[in-house]
Amino acid sequence: AEEMLIRSEKMSIAGQLAAGIAHEIRNPLTSLKGFVQLLQGGITSKEEYYKIMIEEIDKINAITSELLFISKPMTDDKNNENVNELLHDVMTLLRTQANLYDIDLVLEAERDCLVLCDRSQIKQVFINLIKNAIEEMTDGGMIHVLVELREKECMIAIKDQGPGIPKHLIHKLKEPFFTTKKNGTGLGLMISNQIIDNHHGRLEIESEKGHGSTFKIFLPTDEK
Numbered sequence: 001a002e003e004m005l006i007r008s009e010k011m012s013i014a015g016q017l018a019a020g021i022a023h024e025i026r027n028p029l030t031s032l033k034g035f036v037q038l039l040q041g042g043i044t045s046k047e048e049y050y051k052i053m054i055e056e057i058d059k060i061n062a063i064t065s066e067l068l069f070i071s072k073p074m075t076d077d078k079n080n081e082n083v084n085e086l087l088h089d090v091m092t093l094l095r096t097q098a099n100l101y102d103i104d105l106v107l108e109a110e111r112d113c114l115v116l117c118d119r120s121q122i123k124q125v126f127i128n129l130i131k132n133a134i135e136e137m138t139d140g141g142m143i144h145v146l147v148e149l150r151e152k153e154c155m156i157a158i159k160d161q162g163p164g165i166p167k168h169l170i171h172k173l174k175e176p177f178f179t180t181k182k183n184g185t186g187l188g189l190m191i192s193n194q195i196i197d198n199h200h201g202r203l204e205i206e207s208e209k210g211h212g213s214t215f216k217i218f219l220p221t222d223e224k
């Protein structure tokens with residue numbers, strides 16, 4: 001995997017994905033085959049094997065669902081949308097999950113921000129980033145979402161109080177399949193970055209280990 005990451009800068013996104021998928025799906029498949037062979041041999045502690053097999057199948061399933069999302073044709077269905085309204089919808093959706101972990105989701109927006117965008121894609125970006133923040137804040141706390149209307153662009157900052165990201169890892173986050181989670185796919189940030197790119201925006205990541213992280217999305221407001 002390390003070798004793949006080093007080469008990745010020279011490969012196209014499609015090439016990186018193909019290499020990554022082969023790797024990420026072959027591992028659980030190899031493991032599944034091993035367990036099926038053990039079961040075939042007539043083993044006693046079946047329950048434990050079944051549990052691991054289901055986890056491996058879930059992993060393949062998670063990867064393929066995210067890939068299906070990427071492979072959807074980029075419909076050019078852009079409309080002027082109110083960013084605050086999209087954030088409000090997404091945060092309402094995620095609040096139940098956040099509450100379970102004692103996390104407060106707070107939206108702070110001074111003015112309405114209108115952006116020409118594909119509503120469902122931009123919502124997907126907000127979901128991916130806020131979910132990541134929730135997943136890092138195992139001790140609870142506050143996730144602060146700030147919207148600022150700047151000259152010709154709208155900035156959406158998602159600030160968490162999680163463990164932060166060591167400086168040397170920040171540039172790896174947008175690469176496909178980079179994950180530090182047991183059940184992560186490492187595709188969320190890559191997809192988000194690609195969607196933001198398609199909207200002529202940018203995604204900036206600021207973090208220091210131990211000081212939480214801030215993901216800033218910039219989207220142009222003056223597109224025709």
Ligand code: ADP
Nearest residue numbers: 132133136179180181184185186187188189213
């Ligand atoms: P996944 O969530 O499946 O791991 P992502 O592409 O969404 O994949 O994120 C990749 C990795 O980036 C995560 O595994 C985690 O290590 C890191 N990361 C993302 N968001 C945060 C955050 N808010 N704080 C700390 N680390 C983060």
Ligand code: MG
Nearest residue numbers: 128132188189
């Ligand atoms: Mg994620």
